[in-house]
Amino acid sequence: MSLLEIEGLEVTFGQGEGRVAAVRGASFSVARGETHCIVGESGCGKSVTSLAIMGLLARGATRQAKRMEFDGRDISRLSEREMSRLRGHRIAMIFQEPMTSLNPAYTIGSQMAEVRTRHLGGTKQAALDRAAELLGRVGITAPGMRLGQFPHQLSGGLRQRVMIAMALMNDPELLIADEPTTALDVTIQAQILRLLAQLQADLGLALLLITHDLGVVARVAHQVSVMYAGEVVENAATADLFAAPRHPYTRGLLECLPIPGKVAPGAPLGSIPGMVPKLTPGFTGCGFRSRCSLARAECAAPVALRGAPHLYRCVVDA
Amino acid sequence: MRRSGIWIGGAILTVVALAGLLAPWIAPHDPYAQDLTRRLAVPFWMEGALPEHLLGTDQLGRDYLSRLIFGARVSLIIGAMVVVVSGAIGITLGVLGGFFGGRVDDVVLFLITCRLSIPVVLVALAVVGLLGSSTSLVVAVLGLLLWDRFAVVARATTMQVRNLDYVAAAWAAGSSTPRILVSEVLPNIMTHLAVVGTLEMALAILLEAALSFLGLGVPPPLPSWGLMIAEGRDFMFFSAWVIWIPGIALFTLVLAINLLGDGLRDLFGAAPS
Numbered sequence: 001m002s003l004l005e006i007e008g009l010e011v012t013f014g015q016g017e018g019r020v021a022a023v024r025g026a027s028f029s030v031a032r033g034e035t036h037c038i039v040g041e042s043g044c045g046k047s048v049t050s051l052a053i054m055g056l057l058a059r060g061a062t063r064q065a066k067r068m069e070f071d072g073r074d075i076s077r078l079s080e081r082e083m084s085r086l087r088g089h090r091i092a093m094i095f096q097e098p099m100t101s102l103n104p105a106y107t108i109g110s111q112m113a114e115v116r117t118r119h120l121g122g123t124k125q126a127a128l129d130r131a132a133e134l135l136g137r138v139g140i141t142a143p144g145m146r147l148g149q150f151p152h153q154l155s156g157g158l159r160q161r162v163m164i165a166m167a168l169m170n171d172p173e174l175l176i177a178d179e180p181t182t183a184l185d186v187t188i189q190a191q192i193l194r195l196l197a198q199l200q201a202d203l204g205l206a207l208l209l210i211t212h213d214l215g216v217v218a219r220v221a222h223q224v225s226v227m228y229a230g231e232v233v234e235n236a237a238t239a240d241l242f243a244a245p246r247h248p249y250t251r252g253l254l255e256c257l258p259i260p261g262k263v264a265p266g267a268p269l270g271s272i273p274g275m276v277p278k279l280t281p282g283f284t285g286c287g288f289r290s291r292c293s294l295a296r297a298e299c300a301a302p303v304a305l306r307g308a309p310h311l312y313r314c315v316v317d318a
Numbered sequence: 319m320r321r322s323g324i325w326i327g328g329a330i331l332t333v334v335a336l337a338g339l340l341a342p343w344i345a346p347h348d349p350y351a352q353d354l355t356r357r358l359a360v361p362f363w364m365e366g367a368l369p370e371h372l373l374g375t376d377q378l379g380r381d382y383l384s385r386l387i388f389g390a391r392v393s394l395i396i397g398a399m400v401v402v403v404s405g406a407i408g409i410t411l412g413v414l415g416g417f418f419g420g421r422v423d424d425v426v427l428f429l430i431t432c433r434l435s436i437p438v439v440l441v442a443l444a445v446v447g448l449l450g451s452s453t454s455l456v457v458a459v460l461g462l463l464l465w466d467r468f469a470v471v472a473r474a475t476t477m478q479v480r481n482l483d484y485v486a487a488a489w490a491a492g493s494s495t496p497r498i499l500v501s502e503v504l505p506n507i508m509t510h511l512a513v514v515g516t517l518e519m520a521l522a523i524l525l526e527a528a529l530s531f532l533g534l535g536v537p538p539p540l541p542s543w544g545l546m547i548a549e550g551r552d553f554m555f556f557s558a559w560v561i562w563i564p565g566i567a568l569f570t571l572v573l574a575i576n577l578l579g580d581g582l583r584d585l586f587g588a589a590p591s
Contacts, residue, residue, distance in 0.1 A: 088491030100483040105505035
């Protein structure tokens with residue numbers, strides 16, 4: 001059984017006429033010791049999905065799910081108190097913006113130590129030792145010195161390493177990383193990704209990685225979910241997805257990628273015409289149909305995922 | 319010079335605070351000891367000054383310098399206590415309103431509006447006049463009336479901090495709501511509140527002097543600067559210095575606190591006032 005199982009997750013914001021369905025039926029599962037990527041463009045609902053799992057949606061958002069289980073426990077019905085015991089302990093999260101994700105008022109050491117003592121108790125000194133060990137593990141030299149420093153004394157790449165180390169303080173089973181490399185420059189991105197993949201393998205973590213970068217997916221993911229307009233439109237093992245994409249949107253995405261040797265220099269890159277539809281209440285069916293060359297009449301009705309194990313949500317046979 | 323305000327204001331405030339703190343040791347005389355044979359002795363720069371009374375004596379022959387030094391104590395204690403009381407009320411309301419929004423914020427805004435519609439001086443006069451003057455009553459009344467600016471600033475800055483990533487990160491790390499309020503939000507709005515604190519302190523000191531001048535602040539014979547001005551009123555034509563010595567002291571202290579506050583604001587970046 002998988003560590004995290006999500007089925008039919010729906011998140012809506014606002015009420016009445018202004019209601020927007022940010023996520024409408026996301027289903028996927030993350031197995032222990034596996035990296036699962038959720039990939040999609042801005043606004044497709046991937047970040048909202050991760051926040052919904054953590055129970056950290058903003059006010060005014062409503063969450064519904066057919067099934068939402070973590071380690072066999074239904075987390076959709078947990079109280080805020082029980083949920084906060086899971087957060088930071090068994091499920092940890094890394095955010096996109098390392099520059100602002102650390103509290104400027106405290107030293108690195110005290111922020112890291114607090115995460116540990118809050119959940120597991122123990123002395124502050126033991127927690128600081130653990131913090132120093134983890135800082136070394138994420139490739140920070142002189143961890144003892146860094147513990148006494150404030151966030152503004154660290155660069156973006158270092159701060160993201162600190163965030164990763166902080167997330168690991170309590171040996172979580174599931175690590176959710178929401179675009180952890182987006183705000184960093186390219187060389188640092190590569191380092192952080194390699195670090196995440198390394199830690200994932202060493203510690204046997206389940207890693208749920210949210211990204212819009214297919215290059216990242218190809219390098220680290222075992223399993224991929226492609227999201228579009230609030231739905232998971234395709235879900236497959238990474239190799240299968242890149243070798244034989246089944247959903248028209250995934251195919252369109254992959255055609256947009258410049259691959260040296262495959263795409264002739266100067267040849268125009270692929271693009272997907274049209275715009276993302278507005279997900280007002282009452283919107284049903286495939287979100288991609290207005291941009292899809294294969295669209296038919298039945299696309300307007302809800303489309304089911306099919307074709308296990310390489311799942312896709314399309315009425316046209318791949 | 320950059321930040322000269324902080325240095326000048328801070329230096330004056332330090333001197334006044336030290337004077338108040340060390341008053342029993344540095345004051346040359348007992349501020350309450352009367353000597354009617356030496357009434358209204360002139361200060362040292364005027365002809366006929368008594369060498370043992372540097373700033374002369376008041377209408378009851380009490381040493382003016384000693385009363386001035388002990389008066390610093392009264393002003394600073396009242397100023398600080400008022401800031402503590404009003405800060406506690408205002409910051410609590412502001413942070414709750416700014417953090418939770420919605421209904422809570424509506425209530426907080428309503429309270430702030432109510433408070434702003436109360437005329438501070440009139441109510442303070444009425445209450446002190448009704449219940450009799452005492453130092454703790456002055457502190458209580460001013461503290462309960464001067465929290466609005468704390469609430470407004472705390473609310474606005476909390477709203478900014480609430481949406482920052484490190485607060486989200488604290489949620490994700492399993493922090494509880496009270497914990498986030500106290501250890502994530504509060505330390506990061508403190509700089510703004512410190513600026514408000516200095517301004518409120520200056521205001522409280524002036525209001526105390528005003529109330530004492532009207533005979534409704536601290537009770538005599540306590541040496542408050544406002545009270546000294548009030549008591550010197552009858553002699554101002556022939557002994558003007560009995561009024562302007564405490565007047566200058568008051569002016570200098572309030573100016574120093576305001577300079578410090580402005581300096582802090584520049585130092586911390588633009589804080590809403």
